[in-house]
Amino acid sequence: MKKVWISALLAVLIWACSSDSSEDPIQKGEEEQPAPVSFERKSMLINWADNIIIPSYESFSSSLSELQTNFEVFQQEPTESNLINLRAAWLSSYKSWQQVSMFEIGPAESVGLRLQMNIYPTDAEKIESFIAGGTYDLSLSSNRDAKGFPALDYLINGLGENDEAIVSKFSATDKDAILAYMGDVLLNMGDLTEQVLTEWKSGYKDTFVNNDGASATASVDRFVNDYIFYYEKFLRAGKMGFPLGVFTGNVLPENVEAYFKADVSNELFLAGLNAFQDFFNGKHFGKNSEGESLASYLDNLNELKDGEDLSVLINNQINTAREKVRALTPFRAEIENNNPPTAMFSAYDEVQRVVPLLKVDMVSAMSISIDFVDADGD
Amino acid sequence: MKKVFLSILAFSTLLLTSCSSDDEGNNIDPIAATCDDGIMNGDETGVDCGGANCTPCETAVEAPESYSFERDGASTVNFSGQTTRLLMGNEILAALSDETSTDTKIQAMFAHAEGEMDFEDADLNASDKNILSKTAASKDYFSDNTADQSLIRKDFTDWISAQVSEVFPNWNTAAAPGTAGQIADGESTRYVNAQGLEYNQVFNKGLIGALTVDQAINNYLSPEVLDEGQNRANNDAGTVEEGKSYTTMEHKWDEAYGYVYGQNADATDPNADLGADNFLNKYIGRVEGDDNFAGIADEIFQAFKLGRAAIVAQDYEVRDAQAEIIRQKISEVIGIRAVYYLQQGKNALAQETPNYGTAFHDLSEGYGFIYSLQFTRKPGTTEPYFSKAEVDAFLMDILDDGDNGLWDVAPATLETIAIAISERFDFSMEEASE
Numbered sequence: 001m002k003k004v005w006i007s008a009l010l011a012v013l014i015w016a017c018s019s020d021s022s023e024d025p026i027q028k029g030e031e032e033q034p035a036p037v038s039f040e041r042k043s044m045l046i047n048w049a050d051n052i053i054i055p056s057y058e059s060f061s062s063s064l065s066e067l068q069t070n071f072e073v074f075q076q077e078p079t080e081s082n083l084i085n086l087r088a089a090w091l092s093s094y095k096s097w098q099q100v101s102m103f104e105i106g107p108a109e110s111v112g113l114r115l116q117m118n119i120y121p122t123d124a125e126k127i128e129s130f131i132a133g134g135t136y137d138l139s140l141s142s143n144r145d146a147k148g149f150p151a152l153d154y155l156i157n158g159l160g161e162n163d164e165a166i167v168s169k170f171s172a173t174d175k176d177a178i179l180a181y182m183g184d185v186l187l188n189m190g191d192l193t194e195q196v197l198t199e200w201k202s203g204y205k206d207t208f209v210n211n212d213g214a215s216a217t218a219s220v221d222r223f224v225n226d227y228i229f230y231y232e233k234f235l236r237a238g239k240m241g242f243p244l245g246v247f248t249g250n251v252l253p254e255n256v257e258a259y260f261k262a263d264v265s266n267e268l269f270l271a272g273l274n275a276f277q278d279f280f281n282g283k284h285f286g287k288n289s290e291g292e293s294l295a296s297y298l299d300n301l302n303e304l305k306d307g308e309d310l311s312v313l314i315n316n317q318i319n320t321a322r323e324k325v326r327a328l329t330p331f332r333a334e335i336e337n338n339n340p341p342t343a344m345f346s347a348y349d350e351v352q353r354v355v356p357l358l359k360v361d362m363v364s365a366m367s368i369s370i371d372f373v374d375a376d377g378d
Numbered sequence: 379m380k381k382v383f384l385s386i387l388a389f390s391t392l393l394l395t396s397c398s399s400d401d402e403g404n405n406i407d408p409i410a411a412t413c414d415d416g417i418m419n420g421d422e423t424g425v426d427c428g429g430a431n432c433t434p435c436e437t438a439v440e441a442p443e444s445y446s447f448e449r450d451g452a453s454t455v456n457f458s459g460q461t462t463r464l465l466m467g468n469e470i471l472a473a474l475s476d477e478t479s480t481d482t483k484i485q486a487m488f489a490h491a492e493g494e495m496d497f498e499d500a501d502l503n504a505s506d507k508n509i510l511s512k513t514a515a516s517k518d519y520f521s522d523n524t525a526d527q528s529l530i531r532k533d534f535t536d537w538i539s540a541q542v543s544e545v546f547p548n549w550n551t552a553a554a555p556g557t558a559g560q561i562a563d564g565e566s567t568r569y570v571n572a573q574g575l576e577y578n579q580v581f582n583k584g585l586i587g588a589l590t591v592d593q594a595i596n597n598y599l600s601p602e603v604l605d606e607g608q609n610r611a612n613n614d615a616g617t618v619e620e621g622k623s624y625t626t627m628e629h630k631w632d633e634a635y636g637y638v639y640g641q642n643a644d645a646t647d648p649n650a651d652l653g654a655d656n657f658l659n660k661y662i663g664r665v666e667g668d669d670n671f672a673g674i675a676d677e678i679f680q681a682f683k684l685g686r687a688a689i690v691a692q693d694y695e696v697r698d699a700q701a702e703i704i705r706q707k708i709s710e711v712i713g714i715r716a717v718y719y720l721q722q723g724k725n726a727l728a729q730e731t732p733n734y735g736t737a738f739h740d741l742s743e744g745y746g747f748i749y750s751l752q753f754t755r756k757p758g759t760t761e762p763y764f765s766k767a768e769v770d771a772f773l774m775d776i777l778d779d780g781d782n783g784l785w786d787v788a789p790a791t792l793e794t795i796a797i798a799i800s801e802r803f804d805f806s807m808e809e810a811s812e
Contacts, residue, residue, distance in 0.1 A: 345524040
């Protein structure tokens with residue numbers, strides 16, 4: 001009996017001290033609990049895995065097969081026209097990569113896929129020495145800057161001034177060594193991708209989807225951290241900020257993605273940004289349909305900022321950033337031809353303006369805590 | 379039944395005591411009774427206050443005598459990175475006044491890379507810090523304004539290049555309208571460009587704003603930085619940085635402090651040798667020396683000290699209130715010195731025989747302080763007192779009265795700008811002119 005009284009006492013204390021006194025206290029105490037959020041995190045996870053992540057990896061995997069096919073044709077017959085086809089397949093696969101790069105969780109995280117596939121600038125000297133020496137171990141972490149898409153960029157676009165000069169490298173005495181190296185790089189990329197895709201399909205998907213709680217170790221919390229980290233570090237800083245020298249004050253045009261191709265960095269950035277936005281909106285890969293997403297989660301929470309839907313503000317800001325980037329000449333040209341490259345800085349600023357909307361407003365609405373900081377102190 | 383009734387009475391009393399703002403007390407309930415027994419007991423966090431039942435404590439944060447903070451017997455204050463940058467600044471200023479310096483050399487000092495032999499001081503060469511990357515680099519003003527950031531950084535690198543390419547070759551030439559060279563300012567000799575402007579002064583006074591003011595008030599004192607990530611939770615829990623004695627939040631605050639006091643001999647009592655650097659500290663000292671503003675140096679220091687104590691006490695309202703005081707006072711220092719030098723320059727030009735050397739020196743300093751206005755901060759806002767566009771317009775006005783810049787500047791031009799600046803601050807032009 002005594003216990004019951006103490007509980008009642010506590011209950012009474014709680015409503016008595018609540019800051020909201022506009023309603024009948026008894027009603028509030030008994031019925032007016034804060035409306036339970038009807039959003040199901042699990043259905044969002046299922047949508048992510050089934051309709052976005054796995055199909056994106058499948059598409060990337062087949063783009064790599066296509067690249068491999070074009071490589072084999074070029075290997076048989078290293079002509080200019082086959083080089084052009086190989087280059088187109090490389091670019092197509094590189095863009096496809098931008099659609100999976102953000103999924104660095106689970107299988108991709110355990111193999112460190114992003115850094116295996118796309119460290120740039122690539123180390124051309126190291127690549128040359130591997131080709132000349134003929135012995136190398138592409139599985140070593142110290143060799144990550146000599147493989148992946150940036151290494152192919154060098155081998156397909158950087159060996160000569162023009163296509164004729166590049167193709168001439170493949171008729172000289174060391175052609176077999178170069179082709180062998182390219183083949184090994186492609187093999188490495190294909191193996192890693194298969195491994196990740198297989199793991200997603202053979203168990204990790206269930207792990208991911210079933211870890212549907214709300215805690216620092218739950219899938220949504222973890223992935224949202226990874227997703228924002230990707231935006232900040234790899235889209236914003238890697239593709240634009242570092243080459244612009246935002247953090248150092250010195251421009252570094254050689255740090256643009258696909259430096260040797262020179263005119264596709266913007267396309268690669270935009271492919272990444274589009275994939276990022278589609279993911280935000282839960283858009284099914286390769287389709288126009290949408291499912292539960294961060295955007296629908298925010299809408300469900302009815303999250304407003306300055307009287308507007310936060311999901312709309314985020315989409316608008318991404319759209320603004322996209323327009324600004326689209327209006328630029330190739331990044332490398334922007335940086336090399338302008339001092340300072342003001343137009344690209346302005347575009348970067350619009351890209352940056354998405355960050356606080358995600359990293360402050362969105363995560364606080366979802367009660368997700370951010371586990372990384374923009375380490376820039378001293 | 380009687381018992382039940384008494385219990386209900388007890389609840390209602392308890393309700394009153396637990397929610398009322400005073401704790402007159404009512405001794406019916408034993409738990410509530412501890413709220414006025416004159417001792418700290420139960421879960422109270424102070425005598426008769428705090429905890430679940432008593433009213434919140436209102437104890438003020440107490441600042442220590444000096445800027446001295448410890449944890450487990452070790453000092454928690456560290457701002458070596460700021461001192462390093464101020465020392466780099468000193469060497470750059472010296473190089474800008476040495477006509478044998480090359481552009482490459484000074485630019486390398488400005489953009490120092492770890493291990494490069496850019497400085498005389500070996501410790502500076504070993505450092506991974508530099509000034510360029512912290513120029514116009516505050517979180518509040520520049521994280522999404524790299525367009526202006528890049529233009530500002532270019533101003534500084536251009537001033538270095540112009541000093542080397544325009545002024546150094548004419549080091550031993552007499553300055554004249556349209557000709558760079560040297561000009562007497564009393565016992566001193568000044569080195570100006572063809573427009574009468576001293577690039578090294580512009581660089582120096584501009585850096586006060588772009589580096590020290592911007593980093594201190596728009597970066598490290600910003601809640602965006604102090605509270606970033608888990609900083610608050612870590613500070614509340616006393617979780618220190620790995621291998622360090624301080625929490626991240628404590629350190630951020632100290633980094634702001636370091637940009638103001640990083641070269642004073644005694645970091646715990648920096649006003650003892652106020653004016654110890656070539657940057658902000660020196661000009662806080664100058665403003666302190668004007669009777670109209672005496673006390674400002676202590677106000678700034680006290681606010682730093684109390685704000686830091688508030689972080690230790692986990693009282694973030696007090697912390698942010700002190701940051702606000704610091705922002706306002708430091709902004710005033712910039713405004714006051716801008717007006718002061720404009721007036722001094724105007725007076726030197728107004729003499730029967732215009733004293734060009736003195737005037738150019740004052741106006742070059744004024745030019746730099748006007749430049750720095752874009753890094754100030756209006757209280758309660760995230761806006762500077764003057765925008766970059768307004769600053770750029772002032773700077774253009776100073777130089778475009780004739781073909782030869784300061785040689786042709788009209789007193790009315792200087793006066794107009796001085797009035798415009800003082801009107802936006804809380805001081806009068808007369809007060810700042812002394």
